[in-house]
Amino acid sequence: MxxxxxxxxxxxxxxxxxxxxxxxxxxxxxxxxxxxxxxxxxxxxxxxxxxxxxxxxxxxxxxxxxxxxxxxxxxxxxxxxxxxxxxxxxxxxxxxxxxxxxxxxxxxxxxxxxxxxxxxxxxxxxxxxxxxxxxxxxxxxxxxxxxxxxxxxxxxxxxxxxxxxxxxxxxxxxxxxxxxxxxxxxxxxxxxxxxxxxxxxxKNAGAKSLRKLAEKDIFDMLVVGGGPAGASAAIYAARKGIRTGVLADKFGGQLLDTVSIENFISVSETEGPKLVANLEAHVGAYDVDIMAGHQASGLAVAEDGSIEVSVAGGAVLRSRSVLLATGARWREMNVPGEQEYRGKGVAYCPHCDGPLFKDKSVAVIGGGNSGIEAAIDLAGITAHVMVLEFDSSLRADEVLQRKARSMKNVDIITSAQTTEVRGDGDRVIGLSYIDRQSGEEKVINLAGIFVQIGLVPNTEFLKGTVALSPRGEIEITSRGETSMPGVFAAGDVTTTPFKQIVIAVGSGATAALGAFDYLIRRPLATADAAQEVQAA
Known part of the structure; x- marks a missing residue:
């Protein structure tokens, strides 16, 4: 050997x-x-x-x-x-x-x-x-x-x-x-x-899972979302001794795509998936009904005053209070060709997909910290990286800008508005953009496009139910309350100004405590529920 x-x-x-x-x-x-x-x-x-x-x-x-x-x-x-x-x-x-x-x-x-x-x-x-x-x-x-x-x-x-x-x-x-x-x-x-x-x-698995959801008893607090805010909220709620559930497509949210975390207090360095595993294990240590693999599709107030959460596929869950922690996702360019070539050259995670473009030319859309960090990362793998920034100057920290500009295979174009993803039917072959200063349309030949232009909150299913900001974020008070009584929110999906893991964890705890305070101050529908809250 x-x-x-x-x-x-x-x-x-x-x-x-x-x-x-x-x-x-x-x-x-x-x-x-x-x-x-x-x-x-x-x-x-x-x-x-x-x-x-x-x-x-x-x-x-x-x-x-x-x-x-x-x-x-x-x-x-x-x-x-x-x-x-x-x-x-x-x-x-x-x-x-x-x-x-x-x-x-x-x-x-x-x-x-x-x-x-x-x-x-x-x-x-x-x-x-x-x-x-x-x-x-x-x-x-x-x-x-x-x-x-x-x-x-x-x-x-x-x-x-x-x-x-x-x-x-x-x-x-x-x-x-x-x-x-x-x-x-x-x-x-x-x-x-x-x-x-x-x-x-x-093919019968989805129907079976939905039937199980429909048979669930009413919750005292239902957390929608499994990221840091949702996990924190579930733990705080469960520790109060009330019936707690978590409805989530999957645990982790954006954390699953985070490579290195060095600002989570008391943990000098970790990786996103490791922190997700710890959060999930912590939630699992309590009596929490975790309903993974499902997405919320609607929100309504029932005749008895409880909150109904509709689940994609047809089931409905009921709870005396609901805490929304659905997080955010990568913002898309919304240009022709983006959806057609998503996964065929259009990517959103340079750490994941970068190695597939070894020795090829790629573009990074966005000149903030995420975009420039992606460009630096990709420069060590690909033949050439072109950064396109819509504004007249980059928004990334100066130290990152200096690093990117020092790399021979990184070029930066500002005042560039991407207008189209170009492909041959199978994969990306380039992109078109407009020079916002001259108005001239230009074409770049390349193999991959990495989109790094920020986040958009996951609130489409909430339109018309709770008040949203112009950016689509859930408007909350200092206690996590939304405009709908009994509904609270926390984390990146809200108007909380700074999108950080530690802040999401704290806001989840705040909203859970706010929701518990709401529960103990209102009449309870059943004697069993009253006993549960009084025991807490």
Whole structure:
């Protein structure tokens, strides 16, 4: 075996060794290698892992059609196998560790009903997931599909590092990660969780989930949104001893796309997904009914004074108070071609999708901190970066501007209004913009466009119900109250002036306390509910 490269440092080996003590049955690391340097790295990684547990061994794969370099993680007990084409370090190392643990009989921490649903799926499902090792969203998708593969032998999943299989990426027109193929056909692009995957495969899953929602008893406080504000609000509400629910498409919000966090007080440095995992675990430690995989679609006051939250798909939840924490999303350019080529060259996360544009020319739309940081990041990967800023000057911090201007492959154009995304039907080939000073229309040939022009609040479903600012943000008081009695709001979706994680957490706590104060000062509909609040 090749031993010239050490892939895991002493600390990682110690931590991994402790995890591998949870193995109950043997696991084989199956080698699909060739003479590339990456094959040698992967071989070394497999050897180092196998040395940490007597239940882990390395074997040679006999699949002649396998991608190389690749590693299979095979359960000796069940015969299931998950593959990693590339060297699964970086953000995907956790995916590898979980694959080994689940293949070795360690319990899968997923809702029991979802596990049974996966186990009972009929037919064969062969998933291929294209990722980049710098993508923080990708592990969520890889791990969800690997869980399915660990439960059901008729399901397989292979993580594919797009930067190592560039020809394949080009042939399949993969221009954003994560991109998932199922049985040879594109299945999804972007973040998708286990529940959503099952909804797409099992046509009855969505209806079953909605029926369960419709059967829920009335909540005392229903939090809509699972970001920092929503998590904080749920914890504060649950600690009051009242019936608390969280309705969220997924936990995390923008945090899931945040690479580095260095201003969350008491935590000197962390990453978005890690903080999301901690928030979700903290909420899960309390008696909170978490209803993930669903989006709110409307808000209304019922005849008995309770608040009704409509759920996309048809269900309705009732609560005596509602706390809105739906956050914000990336603002779009709203120009011709943007939607048509979204995921085909138009991207919003440079850390995730940047590696797919190695040695190609790209543009960054936006000259604020996010835009210039993206340009600096992309300059180390791509051949050329063009920054287009609508205003006459950049808005980014001066230190970032100096860094960007010092890079030879970064050009900056101000007073530039993007007017069209140009493509050939399959992918982006350029963009058009107007020079706002001369009025001249110009065309740039490029392969990718990264949009970094700010955020827009997720309030479309609230129009006509609560007061919104001209920017679409929910107007709130200092106690988190909205214009609708019993409805509170917190976080980036509100008029709170500064959009910061620590501020969102604080505003979630403020709004939850405001909502609890509202509850204890109004008549309660049932004796049970009264007893709950009095006990708190």
């Amino acid at each position: 090749f031993t010239g490269v050490t892939m895991l440092d002493a600390k990682m080996k110690t931590q991994l060794g402790a995890h591998l003590q949870n193995l109950k049955t043997p696991v084989e690391l199956v080698a699909y290698l060739d003479d590339q340097d990456k094959s040698r790295e992967l071989e070394s990684l497999m050897d180092e892992i196998s040395e940490l547990s007597a239940l882990v061994s390395v074997v040679q794969g006999d699949d002649q059609e396998a991608r190389r370099p690749a590693m299979g993680v095979r359960s000796v007990a069940s015969g299931t196998e998950m593959r990693f084409a590339g060297v699964p370090l970086g953000h995907e190392f956790t995916s590898l560790v979980l694959a080994v643990l689940h293949s070795g009989g360690h319990p899968i921490k997923v809702d029991k009903e979802l596990i049974e649903q996966v186990r009972n799926l009929e037919g064969e499902y062969r998933f291929e997931t294209y990722i980049s090792l710098s993508c923080q969203t990708c592990p969520e998708v890889v791990q969800a599909l690997n869980v399915m593969a660990a439960i059901n032998p008729q399901i397989s999943n292979e993580m594919i590092d797009g930067s190592l299989f560039q020809q394949e990426v080009d042939e399949r027109k993969v221009m954003a990660v994560p991109t998932v193929f199922m049985n040879g056909q594109q299945f999804s692009q972007g973040r998708i969780g286990l529940a959503d995957i099952l909804k797409k495969i099992d």
